[in-house]
Amino acid sequence: MADFDVIVVGAGPAGSVVSYLLAKKGHSVLTVERGKRPGAKNMFGGRLYSWSLEKVFPEFWKEAPVEREVTREVLGFLHGDRGIEIRLSTRPESRSFTLLRAKFDQWLAERAEDAGAEVVPGFKVEGPLIRDGRVVGVVAEGEEEMESEVVVAADGALSFMAERAGLRPKLSKDDFAVGAKEVIELPKEVIEDRFGLADGEGAAQLYVGDLTEGVVGGGFLYTNRESVSLGVVMRIGSLASKAGEISTSMWEATERFKSHPMIRRYVEGGKLVEYSAHMIPETQFMRGVRLYTDGMVVVGDAAGFCVNYGVTVRGMDFAIESAIAAAEAVHGALERGDTSANSLGEYERILSSGMLRELEAARRAVGLMEDERLYTSIPRMAVRTLEHLFLVNGRPKESLYSFLRREMSEEGISLISALMLGWRALRSL
Amino acid sequence: MDIAVLIKQSLDVQELRVDQDTGKIYVEDAPTKAGDIDLNAAEEAVRLKERLGGKAVALMLSTWGSSGRRQKEAREALTRVLAMGLDEAVLIMGEGAERADTYVVAKALAREIGNRFQLVLAGEGSEDNFSGLLPARLAAELGWPYVAYATSLEVEGDVATVTRSLEDFEEVVKVKLPAVISVTQEINKPRVPKLMEIVKARKKPMDAKNFSSSEEPKVRIRELRVPKVERKRVIIEGDKDEAAEKLIQALKEEGVI
Known part of the structure; x- marks a missing residue:
């Protein structure tokens, strides 16, 4: 018995x-x-669907005990001290919460x-x-x-x-990402003011760019009721392949992310109340x-x-x-x-009959996300292109088309491969 | 012989959050648990009971508030000592208990103990406040002898032989029961309960009682604060012989050496 x-x-x-x-x-x-x-x-970054x-x-x-309902999605590209944020204000039929x-x-x-x-x-x-x-x-x-x-x-x-x-099987480094997270305490009103949220509403913000120095990964920000969860995730395999070339440690990447002018304004003056780091499984389900x-x-x-x-x-x-x-x-x-x-x-x-199909589809998207250019060239080009678009300096401006061509050749990306990347992204998401 | 063991619901001092700027301690946020030295007292009670028979009962008077969370933690702390082998637990909680000082707690525990037990065991001090006052006060209330800082304990009939650890020597005393004895961490190594013992401990009797007391506390805690340590931040540079000389000089001036 x-x-x-x-x-x-x-x-x-x-x-x-x-x-x-x-x-x-x-x-x-x-x-x-x-x-x-x-x-x-x-x-845990901070959000439950x-x-x-x-x-x-x-x-x-x-x-x-959920913290806030996510009504704001932000996707950001960071390059140097500049950046782009794409904000979506939303109230989806299926809710998600920070916690x-x-x-x-x-x-x-x-x-x-x-x-x-x-x-x-x-x-x-x-x-x-x-x-x-x-x-x-x-x-x-x-x-x-x-x-x-x-x-x-x-x-x-x-x-x-x-x-x-x-x-x-015994897992390999490619099966994991490593994440570091800080919880930064701020008064409720300050959070709502800085993120432009109403009472009970929350934001989920993800960023890619040079903060990870070309390593597959990015930064995140989630608003809790009276704190903000801020952190960085990096793919271990990708991190290891760059060992020696880059100076990035988890801690440095987190610091760099946090001190970016666009990010800093969200958490300035807050009090660090928790720090954690952990392995995050990425794709191993697919590997037997x-x-x-x-x-x-x-x-x-x-x-x-x-x-x-x-x-x-x-x-x-x-x-x-x-x-x-x-x-x-x-x-x-x-x-x-x-x-x-x-x-x-x-x-x-x-x-x-349900979830595994969704995971299978996700695998294709993850495959695409391994393209390093998404973490280097794309954020940089996005920032520079918008800067070019908005530039006024009293001199005749290069056409956007010729600017883009020049940028792409500098980045070593052909128009075809940029389109391919975009097409694959659209198909897999 | 029936034994009562005092278990303090102590703040888990390793998880205390402190505001470095103001010295404020976030007491409400800190989890609580059974104090470490209390586990030694529980272990000693279990050993005595196993040898001499009788019942060993855990007594807890919870003074960190009576919120749902604190109640749950108190029960968990008691479950742990029950899993070690104590037979029953009594949990006293409620309105007013958070203001109780050792005087009030001793009175309340003395009423609970009455003449039901021949021996009361306690840790030499609690893990959070560590005043070490309670066992002595309780003995006074009960009119029983009190022996502090036991590093070993033998009971023969109604006489306990206790080795006490004092600063420079050990003292062996014989005391007639009933008595209150406080133990040190050297007395034993508390057993770690097995998983099945924890599961079974949850089914042992736990008597929840409402705290009531007509006594006014003699001590009121006005504030809990972390002492502020200001560093002088003196940096001595130069070659190492010279720097060492200056360092010694500076330490002498401060009266450190």
Whole structure:
């Protein structure tokens, strides 16, 4: 007799949602979280797209500790001390919210507890307990063996659970980006004034340009209620390939971003209250990660469900969607009394009719985003072209067409390849 | 023999946020937990209980407010010591408790303890305030003997033999129970509960009681502030023999050496 029906490793969004749903169905659930508290260990830019969590908790934002509803999207190009911001004021039919994970994850974990799950924070799970080739529980710190009918690995980007169960290959540097984030405290009114927001409205702002010195990545700004999350993400593979050529460290890139005149005005005078850095999975799902085995399923970041399309960074919504599918599959398997890989495979079948297709499309976009010119030539040309357009100096001006041709030849980009880049971008987004 | 162990809900001092400019401490933001030395007291109680039988009960009077979050933290702190092997917990919380000083807390705990226990164990001081006053005050209220700073403890019948750690020597005392004894961190190494023990501890009895007291506190905390350390920022340059000479001179002038 197993100790629990289900042991969930990790109380992030995926872990808490799967725990909540299974506990609600009447299964005995143990959720083990390594951090002192749920939400204590993660790296999160700041935005949740609500579509998946709404299925579990309709209108959750009325009750959950969200910060602001995003009604402003900004895409920025930075070059030197100059820059362009493209602002979209919007109220999309599907909402998204900025939030702080320390508060939000605790709220989600409490929902799981209320539904009857045992959530134990501050405890480390070493890996899956494997007998005769099947996962039958977990090995907790201190060599303690805990048995369950099914294990859900929700242990995040570096998932040792998935790796030790042989569900994913050892990861390489190309599978990850590294992110650094600061939370800068400012009075509510100051934030609303600087970003031009009404009460409760929020901004999500992404920037590319020379702040990363040609490394694939960029900067972000998200407004919380009384703070701003500011940070930089860089692709590790791309960073490593430039080792020695560039001076950029995460810290320097963050500082450079923060001190850019366009960015500085948003956070000036604020108080740094939190600093964090973390690995962010990028595309590994596509590289042979299996989602289930006998007695175990993998959800959220642990399964690599995280995508950075450049203008859109998503992880938490996919994590929650995968948790919903996993809960359905695990519930079915427990009801049938068959928790073999074949039975748990229902999980992937549910996902493949929806979310996996979206991820597949995202892969094409991500492929495009690896083009380094997006982080060097394009921002620079964009800034210079607009500068040319708006230039008045009392002298006859070169035509825009000839200016552009000259710029492109300086950048080593042909008109054809610029068009191709644009075409591919349009097709993939 | 039944033992009461005092568990203080202490601020997690490693997670205190401080405003460097004003010295303000954000007490409300800081999480709380069972104090580290309290875990030594709990460990000692469990060891005694395992050898001598009887019940070991955790007592907590929570003085950091009674918000939902503080209640949850208090329960978690008590769950931890229950997972170590204590049998039951009593949590006293409520209106007015956040103003209680050691005088008021000692009175309230003495009422709770009454004659139900033969031994009260406590840490030598709490992790956050570390006044070390409470065990002595409690002993006074109960009219029991008090032995402080125990580094080892043996109980035979109704006599406890306690080794006390003092500055330059150790003292071994025998005390007749009932008594209040405070322990140091050297007395033992608290066990780390297993996952299953934590799960089971949640099902152990936890008695929540409302704080009530007619006593007025004798001490009121007006403000909590971080001491401001002003550095003189003296930089001595030059070749290293000369600089060393100047450094020694400067330190002498400051009266440091």
